[in-house]
Amino acid sequence: MPTLPKLQDIIQASQRIKNYAHHTPILTSSWFNEQTGGEIYFKCENFQKVGAFKFRGACNAILRLSKDDGQKGIITHSSGNHAQAVALASKRCGYKATIVMPENAPTIKVNAVRDYGAEIVFCDPTIESREETAERIIRETGATFIHPYNHPDVIAGQGTCALELLSEIPDLELIIAPVGGGGLISGTAIAAKKIKPGIKVIAAEPELADDAWRSFHSGSIEPVLRTDTVADGLRTSLGTLTFEAIQKYVDDIVTVSDESIIRNMKHVWERLKIIIEPSCAVPVAAIMDQKINITGKKTGIILTGGNVDLDTLPWSIIDIERV
């Protein structure tokens, strides 16, 4: 049975990936500080390799493989940032990556993964077909499957982001990150609580995909019930490991509306002049809507990624003035 990584695993992951991943910058904004009364430090994983924190976890997991295992190949199923992360990390290690994708995946995402040199195997757009296809390839090739979040090395890799944040801003009182499958919030919470037991770690989630909130309160893993939130990186349910980490180390989970996610995504573009994807705006929405009171608090927010189709921006689809 895999177990949760310890702080030591996260520190080792940080050493392991440091020549592969970016040490991303931290930005501040007097406008957001004035609006919320807090002192906010935005950790910019949108500037990470492949444009998302996912590279940290995939890179750590792949670097931990033996050369023999690596040479049998790496496999995952995803059409999001994890697919690009596995593709690039495999390429950088000289291994072959196979990504299983539904045949209806957007061309823009297929091309992004192909550009990083991975082989794409299409399947029917069902979970069963995706898993069967991956299992068949693993049987045939001996490739190693890298789960997008329910994997100790992936969680340890994602935790390196909080490590950087706390090494630069050691007196943070609160860290907020979004929760989807839970890999990032798990790594963040383990790192933060082990370094600084008094710190608060809060997860933010879309109302339309509030499975982590429900799981946190019911005490068992609840499935995500719909997949239409604009925060497309957060449409997944928790795994056994990430649920355990959340139960042990996360102080609270709050939910925000899609309208607020879009409005605050636009605020970040306008005020910080950086491109973030909708999932990143979930913690920002949580502080702007006062779902989390950060008045007077040094607060770290992890901006998770910046992969957006610039031709279909959410505010040009939904009229946010009506919200």
Add this chain to the structure above:
Amino acid sequence: MPTLPKLQDIIQASQRIKNYAHHTPILTSSWFNEQTGGEIYFKCENFQKVGAFKFRGACNAILRLSKDDGQKGIITHSSGNHAQAVALASKRCGYKATIVMPENAPTIKVNAVRDYGAEIVFCDPTIESREETAERIIRETGATFIHPYNHPDVIAGQGTCALELLSEIPDLELIIAPVGGGGLISGTAIAAKKIKPGIKVIAAEPELADDAWRSFHSGSIEPVLRTDTVADGLRTSLGTLTFEAIQKYVDDIVTVSDESIIRNMKHVWERLKIIIEPSCAVPVAAIMDQKINITGKKTGIILTGGNVDLDTLPWSIIDIERV
């Protein structure tokens, strides 16, 4: 007669504004390096106060005023980034700013200036009305007029950006900046050539507003003939001081098409994950179109600003696939 600032003036400007303006970050991009064969350092003035380099010049000019003069107020006419820069710099110094704007100025720009606490006086949308209105207020109040570019202290302030760039990347071989009225390229060229005489400084300009290119070749200031380039920060003609600086210190001027400006603005958004306005993309277009060959060269590019109306992006108006 005002004269061009010297390197010493730029160094003093840098000291003067350092507690007011941001020391902006420098970003790199392996994708842009691969596309061009160069080694590019993007100086991110889109992260500057008010979202543009203009704050440096306005701040330096206003800080140089005597308290007596400052208390009579500051005035300029502009509906662009210079207006916001004068408004915020005046506010930070405790002075009153008056901004003369045409009555048809976009609401978004009027509100931005008003948010920084300046008084707005509307005029007819002609150059004559703009100048008459400003002169009347100066007569009535004794306010000091801050020209957007043809002003030694403004040029010195804009030069502080190249000073920062060269202090961080001292072995740059080439710096490229856009040219509109010429304040930025003048300050950049003076700073760069005085610090490092062997460095090249090249200005990039939209084909649709190629007055600086024509002036450079004819030897006298040529007017801008049309004002429809997408690079809305570069629709102005040179001034006497900025023309003199360009003649003395700038190695070349190249022009690029609006289609290329839009395409490369989008590339920067996608690859660097930062918001830049169309004017910033002019030097990027120049290297991507090989109007300037940067193969093997350490090249600094000044990204001038990030103030964009996110509801009307240029690629959603022009179909760039056809280009």
